Amino acid sequence: MLFRKARQYGLPHPRGLLLAGIQGTGKSLTAKAIAHHWHLPLLRLDVGRLFAGLVGESESRTRQMIQLAEALAPCVLWIDEIDKAFAGVDGRSDAGTTSRVFGTFITWLSEKTSPVFVVATANNIQSLPPEVLRRGRFDEIFFVGLPNQTERQAIFSVHLTRLRPQNLGSYDLSRLAYETPDFSGAEIEQALIEAMHIGFSQNRDFTTEDILEASSEIVPLARSAQEQVEALLDWAKSGKARLASRASEVSMNSQLKQQLGGSE
Ligand SMILES: Nc1ncnc2c1ncn2[C@@H]1O[C@H](COP(=O)(O)OP(=O)(O)OP(=O)(O)O)[C@@H](O)[C@H]1O
Ligand SMILES: [Mg+2]
Incomplete structure (x- = not known):
């Protein structure tokens, strides 16, 4: 060992x-x-x-x-x-x-x-x-920190692989990641659960459109608690912590401020 x-x-x-x-x-x-x-x-x-x-x-x-x-x-x-x-x-x-x-x-x-x-x-x-x-x-x-677009796509993939292993190919993962700026992993999971409710209530499987509809109803914490999130980012950038992923390190400098403004 x-x-x-x-x-x-x-x-x-x-x-x-x-x-x-x-x-x-x-x-x-x-x-x-x-x-x-x-x-x-x-x-x-x-x-x-x-x-x-x-x-x-x-x-x-x-x-x-x-x-x-x-x-x-x-x-x-x-x-x-x-x-x-x-x-x-x-x-x-x-x-x-x-x-x-x-x-x-x-x-x-x-x-x-x-x-x-x-x-x-x-x-x-x-x-x-x-x-x-x-x-x-x-x-x-x-x-x-918050996942960037590539990481969000990976998170969608992880959860959809678990939820619909046979049907993964029917979901547009890159579009889902693109359309969910500022979402955390937990918010992605929440959107998926709500999309499942939509599909279930209509007696059919849930689709990319359902997930997008559910996402549009969710206000990500990064927007609703912008000040708290920005304070955390400032702390992280001050060099007191190591960033958990290289990808977030790159996005930290170039994109995150933008992301927090809601555009990516
Ligand atoms: N990077 C990720 N990959 C896959 N799923 C994720 C990821 N981040 C969060 N999730 C999903 O969100 C759920 C909640 O995440 P978790 O409880 O670990 O967050 P946390 O950072 O501990 O939040 P909190 O600060 O509120 O305690 C997880 O069970 C998982 O389903
Ligand atoms: Mg926790």
Whole structure:
């Protein structure tokens, strides 16, 4: 196994990744795909539940969670929406519980020697305590942006292959990708589900036209929450994160501003 070879070579175990970015672009999906790809067990940490219950229990629960992950190692520990859990850690009025839990976690993250690969996801990067973003916590921070036209076509293809494996050829994938600027992967999936409703209600299979009709009813988040999306893009461009795909790197400079204006 690659991990073992790397250890023999003298490399430390990888710590993990932070995936930051726009809603619905596949961050959670990526966490699951990593575990699947590596054939490792996936543990999903619900940070909200660390804080539930009696005062004082949160810290012991955090330590138990760490012990459990280490006992199951090698494994992937998925911390979804880490920004929601640890936003504004210092300013919280909970007698320091959040900040102690956070401290325990962040210390473990930087000191751990066990093969627990942490995959954390976040939407609102600005609200994360700066310690999370410091070097040595995660191996890499990736910005997951909106898919460009080529990537949208690939996403349509993935979902239609799953939904209509026999009938894939009847869909105009390049037109679908062209007509859905600003759509995230989740919005593409939503358009497909709505197109299926249209087809189903008329007792026939759904068509490219149905998908386009359904898409025209969806206002992508990139437009409805333009300010939030632009702030994230600015953050990504400031060089604090690596871009998750080369394609988005190219489009980032030349097209994204345009895309956000609604034309591509
Ligand atoms: N790159 C992609 N390829 C294929 N499908 C995608 C992609 N991105 C998103 N999707 C579809 O959208 C769904 C939602 O994606 P996911 O939950 O991973 O997004 P997310 O980035 O975690 O969003 P959020 O920030 O709202 O948690 C996925 O289950 C998948 O069906
Ligand atoms: Mg998610």
